Amino acid sequence: MRKTRFAPHMLSALLLAMIPQAHAAIKSIDEFTDKLNHFPGFYAFYSDPASGKIYLDVDKLSQPFLLQHSLPYGVGSNDIGLDRGQLGSTYLVQFERFGDKVMLRALNTYFRASADNSAEQQSVKEAFASSILNGFKVVAEDDDSVLIDYTPYLLSDVHGVSRTLAARKQGSYSLDASRSATYMPRSKAFMKNTELEAVLTFKGSKPGEYVKQATANPYAVTIHQHHSLIELPDENYQPRAFHPQSGYWSIEHKDYSAPLSESMYVRYIPRHRLNKKDPTAKVSEPVEPIVYYLDPGVPEPVKTALLDGARWWDQAFEAAGYKNAFQVKVLPENADPMDIRYNVIQWVHRATRGWSYGASVIDPRTGEIIKGHVTLGSLRVRQDILIAEALAAPFVKGDEVTAHLHAMALDRIRQLSAHEIGHTLGIAHNFSASVKDRASVMDYPHPLVGMNDQGELDISKGYASGMGEWDTQVIKYGYSDFTAVDESQGLAAILAENKSKGLEFISDADARPKGGAHPTAHLWDNGGDPAAELTRVLDIRRKALARFGLNNIKTGEALSQLEEKLVPLYLFHRYQVESAVKLIGGVDYDYEVRGAQTAKGAQVVGKAQQQAALSALLDTLSPEQLMIPESVLALIPPKAYGEYKTRESIKGRTGLTLDAMALPEVAAQHTLSLLLNPQRLNRLAQQGARNHANLNSDDLLNTVYQHVFQPKAESGMATKLAQRVQFLTAYRLAELGSSDKLAPEVQAQLRYYLSQLVEQYSDDSLFGGSSKADAFDTYLADLVAQYLESGQWPQGFKALPMPPGSPI
Secondary structure (H helix, E strand, O other): OOOOOOOHHHHHHHHHHHHHHHHHHOEOHHHHOOOOEEEOOOOOEEEEOOOOEEEEEEOOEOOOEEEEEEEEEOOOOOOOOOOOOEEEEEEEEEEEEEOOEEEEEEOOOOEEOOOOOHHHHHHHHHHOOOEEEEEEEEEEEEOOEEEEEOHHHHOOOOOOHHHHHHHOOOOEEEEOHHHOEEOHHHOEEOOOEEEEEEEEEEEEEOOOHHHHHHOOOOOEEEEEEEEEEEOOOOOOOOOOEOOOOOOEOOEEEEEOOOOOOOOOEEEEOOEOOOOEOOOOOOOEOEOOOEEEEEOOOOOOOHHHHHHHHHHOHHHHHHHOOEOOOEEEEEOOOOOOOOOOOOEEEEEEOOOOOOOOEEEEEEOOOOOEEEEEEEEEEOOHHHHHHHHHHHHHOOOOOOOOOOHHHHHHHHHHHHHHHHHHHHHHOOEOOOOOHHHHOOOOOOOOEOOOOEEOOOOOEEOOOOOOOOOOHHHHHHHHHHHOOOOOOOHHHHHHHHHHHHHHOOOOOOOHHHHOOOOOOOOOOOOOEOOOOHHHHHHHHHHHHHHHHHOOOHHHOOOOOOHHHHHHHHHHHHOOOHHHHHHHHOOOOOEEOOOOOOOOOOOOOOEEOOHHHHHHHHHHHHHOOOHHHHOOOHHHHOOOOOOOOOOOOOOOOOOOOOOOOOOOOHHHHHHHHHHHHHHOOHHHHHHHHHHHHHOOOOOOHHHHHHHHHHHHHOOOOOOOHHHHHHHHHHHHHHHHHHHHHOOOOOOHHHHHHHHHHHHHHHHHHHHHHHHHOOOHHHHHHHHHHHHHHHHHHHOOOOOOOOOOOOOOOOOO
16 A cells, blocks of 8 residues: 655644634634623623523633532431532632633632742642642633633532432432533622522432432432632731630631741631721721621511521620621512622521521631521421420410410520521630520520429520620620721730630530530530539429420320420430539630730639539439339320321330330430540549549549449339449440540459449349349349450440430
């Protein structure tokens, strides 16, 4: 075969001839979009009604802006966590061109160099990876702009829906392009933001329980996904320094230009931009107020309650020197709640009750809050009503209107509205506020109820109203205008004032752990003395249980519904148990920084206070506290036809019928797991060794042993309850004895007490003679003996699960 050879000059001529053809293939933007719908704005876009595609006019290459992903339509399951209105990731991004492609690059904002030296800045930029979020094909261009097809990116799973479903073990899902499309009713462009939305459908297999509960078809999960392209704020915003006692979250980055004598970590508080019109005036209107908009879909009377609670914040802004700085309105009819221009309070429905939360779109460079977005779970108000009806037994005739109980529940909703808005103002939880007369809406409040002289429920103090003292102070720190004065001095004065007022601030990391040590950092508690409050709460619970019965449900309701009202009443003390137990092995401390004053440090809680807490906690293990009244057990039947058990129901071991031992078991297990916590026992061992005046681990173990394994003689159900507590305690001690989380010297103590138990129960059987009455003692001693020999509990046992409690 003859080969044809091209000379180099012939190849060059051929390539030069192809270049005009390539350029001709790229149309101008006007030509390409001639028949498309145009939406001018921050990033103008074009929509093609025929194909459903969206084309973005990129006229700002290599210019950073903010990109926010969100979820306008959710799945509807608290357990899955893909809620309506959920904010996703916020990125600082920019479009960059590479030949015939445009890349969307997310810049790495955590690692920075503040120096003016461009080479130093470049060295940091090259050291830490950025992220190309998507690549786009150029479909048309002009001299100063390129047009890209944004549709594939808009129809991709940027919110991570499939990953979330997999992580929650709800099946394997993937995006189905044939059932996904752009959504034009909520795709709009404005001067400073462009909003784009899509309908996405995820096809899946082996759907989980939660997907089945919430979706029309669990094999096809359809949601909406939203993109907000946001112009960067101007440079007139002044970041405010974070302080660990300020009450705010922190926005952090690492500065590689920091002097060797200074920390590399730079922390700001997140906050909205707010300035006085007249910085020299004691009280001034703002240049621009902070305005929040309430979901118009909220029904009354909840709607009014949410507006009331939200508007409490203006009280705090007034104390900070502003007039009408914080406003709350109803969202206009045609406004999009995902539009970045609106701070929004959304009323979100789910298949089961769940958490509310406040999220924000934050400029990662400065900490400036661009948009606050509150999610309020709609079922929480019903849980408060359920608790109130369980305590009050208000239906004597069966048809009473319980407006006073509903009023307490609405008070809780007011507080909840204020709480979640607080998060979107940049404010963190303060779980020490309850000990200072409920000083903050940023705590988790438990209803403060009592019984009057007539034995009736007193809810007059159920929930606090208005801003707490801490809330006012924290707004002063974050939003006071220091234009006319020295800011650092002004902030220091506010922190000093907090201290003089006796205000404490302890947040999540110190309050949530089961082995937590701080004596005032608690969730869902009341009172300055956790042990005394536990005793008071147990008394209220005892009285309410004694009269629990038909008066707890309305005429026409199935008797089996009493079960769901019994649960929160029986476990009414659960959170005060968590509060009181932190006194044991407790350590009092603040988020201190070095200053002129003597450091407080870490102070061990006094022995007498710990012993009082231990006494109150052991009372929760007594048969008298654990026993469900016979009148209640004899009244509640299995589920009526047409009804079914839910996650709020009691899970027991007696089949369809109510298990009289189930709630006592979970309540006892709750106390024991907290009291015999490895971190708590380890602390006690060390504290006792450091100072003999402190409570030590042997004090605790010996007291528990004496209370549980040497009880007074009981009979009937009291005997069964005492035996169940003994079993749970022995099992817990054995479980800890094999745990790598427990210090070896404490493990030795546990082994000693388990050996004592075997010896005691074996001696009782030996000298008392074997009988049916001794069967449990012999059985338990045998189990413990086998554990001591093998290091493993000889039989499978799993404590019954605690019914859900939080949130209330």
